[in-house]
Amino acid sequence: MVLAEGFYDVEASRRRDDALRRRHLPVLYPRQEGSGQALPLNCSRTSEATDMQTRFPPVSPLAAALGCKCPRCGRGALFRGFLTVSERCDVCGLELSKVDSGDGPAVFLIFILGFTVVPVTLWLGFSFDLPAWAPVAIGAVLVIAISAVLLRPAKALVVALQYRGRRSG
Ligand SMILES: [Zn+2]
Structure with missing residues (x-):
């Protein structure tokens, strides 16, 4: 008052x-x-x-990341291309152009893929009588496929966590 x-x-x-x-x-x-x-x-x-x-009640960063949605309203699309973040949310108008996720999503994936694909590749190489190039080729295909699936949610998660941190900071 x-x-x-x-x-x-x-x-x-x-x-x-x-x-x-x-x-x-x-x-x-x-x-x-x-x-x-x-x-x-x-x-x-x-x-x-x-x-x-x-x-706009708080949106779970994980839910926003899995759906690749706006971190504020949880409804608008976060990306306008494969990995290009939209200028602005179509639903709530949140300005997304200044978001900079940096290397965060790539670092997430490097850890996840390093700890999963490398042991699988080594196990294939030592357990089966495969030519030397086969485990490497399988590992490369797995890395590309898993990256293609997880890169967008990983970037959306970093954006959502940044938004949440900025809002409460
Ligand atoms: Zn929004």
Whole structure:
């Protein structure tokens, strides 16, 4: 509640914080530009943040990743090509163009494939009477096939985790 310009009802803010915590909603304090001071919850920008939480309840990063969906609404498509992230979510309008997943998805896959495909390839090579190139060829095909399947969800997971971290940070 704004009592006068520049003054806020601290008790009302505290009551509203408690109400948000009871409903397991994050209490957000948007920073006032320039001053670095937190705005109280009842100012208009905080109301916008609360409105967003009501309109877009939190989406599980794993669910968003498996469906390759927008991390905010969980409905809009995240990609517009195979691995190209859309400029903006078609459903909620979240700007996705600044998302940078970097090497995260590739690192995920390097670990997963390294710990699964390499032992399988070695087992094939030592257990069966195959020509030397066969286990290598099978391993290469497995790496390409599993990467093609998992790269999009891995990238979507990194994007969703970034969004979640930024929202609560
Ligand atoms: Zn969206």
